[in-house]
Amino acid sequence: MVDLEKLRTVAKETISRDDVKYLIGWRQGTYGFRVTPCFIEEPGEAEQLIFSPLCTNNLASYLIVTEKLPLPRGEKPDTRKVAVMVKGCDSRAVVQQLIEQGIKREELYIIGCPCEGVLDLKKVEAKFPHILDPVAAQWGKDKIIFQLPEGVVEVPREEVLAQKCLDCRDPNPVIADITLGEEIEAWGNGEYQDVKELEAKSAEERWAFWEDKFSSCIRCYSCRNVCPMCYCKDCILDRLNPSWIYRSTNISENTAFHLSRAFHLAGRCIECGECERVCPVDIPLMKLNQKFSKEVEEKYGYRPGIDPEAKPLQSSYRPDDKEDFIL
């Protein structure tokens, strides 16, 4: 487990360095179980930092959405490092961004935080509704310990852990300049049970399942915006000319949107689950993304965001790639 004192000391040292611009971390939110990403620029602010099962946000998303404002003529851009706190899954996002040259390694200072799984706030808030005062949580052995206003409550971890964390294979950061705390033994088995359950159903049942989910989509694009791997400056799904999909929210356009989004993540999704977390209508997007995780692992032995030297799946091939579906 990450020791908070250690974290804050490291953060203070990091932010005091001349070559670091700011540090992206988590701090307690304004109410209830909420934890919010924060940008630390002064050593004093490091005291706000926390790392707990409530730190769900993948901070790697902020690495690539940073707005680069036009610079006055002659002014040099600030190329100092950005320090970022990453969990295991978040670190895979960083690796994949490095592979895709979204960011430069020398402009990063990565603080790795081995993670025992974050919480699904929907599950937590269902258990403890209507809590407005800030609440803290920490990992215990096979349980989560909440400091609720009425006192300490322990909950078995599988009852509140986010779905993606129940089968986590990468609790430890795969890339880091400094790692806080002990390495954690992975508990996931990579069997993609969720995907297999759906695969076992008939085509009609699968269509019915997704039709139900996609028809509720309001096309808020939150899934795309939060995704650390969706960083086109101008998304083709937004574009009017050519227009790949229309803006109307109906089953046809919604399905096309989700298929396109998922396909663009094939061999790239690092399974952080942020898309599913932010979806306001609870579309199980990870079920879609994990389908690809499963296929690329089974077919091509590939897992995105693990090896910074690996060639991206969709820009490489092997002459003997499987082709059993071809006529």
Add this chain to the structure above:
Amino acid sequence: MNNKPKIGVYVCHCGINISHTVDVEAVAEFASQLPNVRVAREYSYMCSDPGQALIREDIKNEGLNRVVVASCSPRMHELTFRKTLAEAGLNPYYLEMANIREHCSWVHGDREKATAKAKRLVAAAAVKARLLEPLQEKEVDVEPASLIIGAGIAGIQAALDIAEAGFKVYLVEKTPSVGGRMSQLDKTFPTLDCSACILTPKMVDVASHPNIELLTYSQVEDVSGYVGNFDVKVRKKARYVDMDKCTGCGVCAQECRLTGRIPSEFDEGMGKRAAIYLPFPQAVPAKYTIDPERCLMLTRGKCGKSPKCVDACGTGAINFEQEDEIVEFKVGSIIVATGFDVFDASRKPEYGYNDYENVITGLELERLVSASGPTGGDILIGKGDDAYVPKDIAFIKCVGSRDKSVGNEYCSRVCCMYTAKLAHLLTEKIPDANVRVYYMDVRAFGKGFEEFYDRVRREGVRYIRGNPSEVFKRGDKLVVKAENTLTSTPVEDEVDLVVLAVGLEPRRDAREIIDILRLSQSGDRFYMEAHPKLAPVDTATDGVFLAGCAQGPKDIPDTVAQAKGAASSALVLLSSGKVKVQAQVSHINEDTCRGCGYCVEICPYSAIELVTVNQFGHEALVARVNDALCKGCGACVAGCFSGSAQQKSFMDGQILPQIAALGVMR
């Protein structure tokens, strides 16, 4: 200029080729209702002069700025109509074609359905046409040199033609000598010219021509670049003999410890050679080569106390330290003249080629009748004292040709006539010989062929129609078992010699050149020409031409004719000095490119690179295409998530409306 699309649609009858299944009037009428269509006409032959004039006039009079031609395949006439547009002052890339012949009228019988499909195809073409953009064709200089792969009669002829026209030729031959298959032949049908007499002068010419660089015992390793500017890499294999010092005296071969022990490739294994050898007496260059797979020194590192060839060579030409050499050069065009292999007769085990020494192939008999052959031109079967002159001789035709069971459906085109020629030569050499030919059909289609066939029959060669089922031994004789299908009688023919008229097959290593030059194979596995009728020497790869049997079986005059054709096609390129490069290249929108580098990885031609640009003071990586290297495949486009990479004339914004048009037409 007002660039609002004004489309002209031209629907071709193609005589009745299209109009017999497609209601072209209805298609034209339909097209006239499509958005942005100014005129829609139908005409009997759009590709004819008046047809093209129709388009040119409409461009002038109606102010058309886009043209749709609904006719045959764009692979056929896209260039024709692009020229028409250009002649009328319109950018040639404002053309879109709808293939309503090959993809519609010729493959469908139902007039109503075919017409409906033609309408859909025209609609899709029209929607795309209105979104087309003008493209500029860039010109690049052509390297004034040609590479010719294979120095048989085809390669030799092409090399001489190009060299005579004043251009540099690199003639690359895999074996130690030029000459190819023709040098193995004794006489040529139907005129009975001595093969060597007509070939050797040409062989000497290629060796002595100042414009020809002969690279024998060499193989093309790699070709990159594009039409007009190919970069070629050739491996000159080590001969272990210094070409400058060797005088071709041959003492080394006489002295070699393996003299007379290695089957000679030139004599089809019937003659023997040494480990250091000249393939045949008239070989060009007349320089010896050491066979690295047989030479004791090279295989075991030891040859007696010292290699005898070294001791014997008066000029000190032998050098066991020699290594392969890589030669690199640039050429503007390439001719592939790699020839053929003969069918391996052991793949027809029923004829006993592997079992009986008196079952031989036509090419082997060719060496036997040749004065330069292993027997000095005597027809002797067997070895030493047991050798005998055969009296009863049977030819079996179509061995390995017209035979689905061995995967060769095609006719090899030369076997009928070389059988007649060999039969004639046998009756000449063995006056009391009794020669018969078992055949399926006799195809005597060429100039002087039928006359020759007739002559051979009058000379007493019997032609028996029937495809023998097997050849087996009975006593001293071979028995050819067949059915005479003209008389419907079974035949068991006792003979002394069976000659299998084996067919021609693609080179067993044909794949290597395919991989290097991106050629296609036709169904018979020979290299495929760009068009069977109108581009028989061209290939799908611009600047690469075919000559001789590499493209399909043919006889010597046809081979020479095609070689001259290929040479002339290559010369068109070389002498014009300029070539237009692909205009339908990829382009990357640097404003939306996120610099992920997928396209860079994907591009098979390394035509894309990531460059650092300044975006409002910040450094950013973006991909950029080198137009001269881009071949316009569009693989980068489909791999680009942000849609920043687009292929000109095949943009997402042009294909999506095509899809919509086809959909909406349902």
Add this chain to the structure above:
Amino acid sequence: MSEQQFEPSVIAFLCNWCSYAGADLAGTSRIQYPTNLDIIRVMCSGRVNPLFIVNALQQGADGVLVSGCHPGDCHYMEGNFYARRRFTLMNELLNYVGVDAKRFNMSWVSASEGAKWKDVVEEVVENAKEAGPFEQFRRNKINW
């Protein structure tokens, strides 16, 4: 619409060098096949964006075909290898969301395989016929 009457719409993306030429050869050889399949020509199967498949199904196709050169024969050396990966993934995705597996097809047809082209068209059209009209996924209003 009864099963017999249903004439599916199939959109096919063909590479210029092999499959398009193979279809041309089928034409030159007068090999007959159903009219249901409409061809869009691209230079290489590597050019075909997998999202075209989704789009075609939205815009009215009951079946889609992508056809290119046999692996190793690509005119552009590698294009069909990329295509194979992309479409293997797209195929999995479509199946997973319950699109009938018969709707999306891929084939290798060379320039000399006019007869194979006919077989492919017949199979793809038959597949689309069995899958039936894909009304559930149609775009409401198609604008072209």
